[in-house]
Amino acid sequence: MLEDHRVVLLSREGGHLEPHFPEVVEALSVLPVGTVVDGELCAIVVDEHGGRVDFDALARRRGRDRLRWPVVVFATGLRTGSPAVE
DSSP, X not given: XXXXXXXXXXXXXXXXXXXXXXXXHHHHTTSOTTOEEEEEEEEEEXXXXXXXXXXXXXXXXXXXXXXXXXXXEEEEEEEOSOTXXX
16 A cells, blocks of 8 residues: 555554565555555465465565565555546
8 A cells, every 4th residue: 555655565464564575665666646455465486396376485584584585466456546547
């Protein structure tokens, strides 16, 4: 969500995720103020078996080991406040 010219990333429980995912904050910062994106953050892990979505890696990244897997935003809803986009 863009609020007062800054990106706010919230968990399902309402916790702030911005410090954990600065690249997502940067990517979303180009959206218009007032935009709300509903979706999921997913870690993409590439190993000897290929690439896969790994929710455990995402949870570990929020924790102490701060793994740096690429993160993708799967948007399931978008509201910009602009009639031309909705």
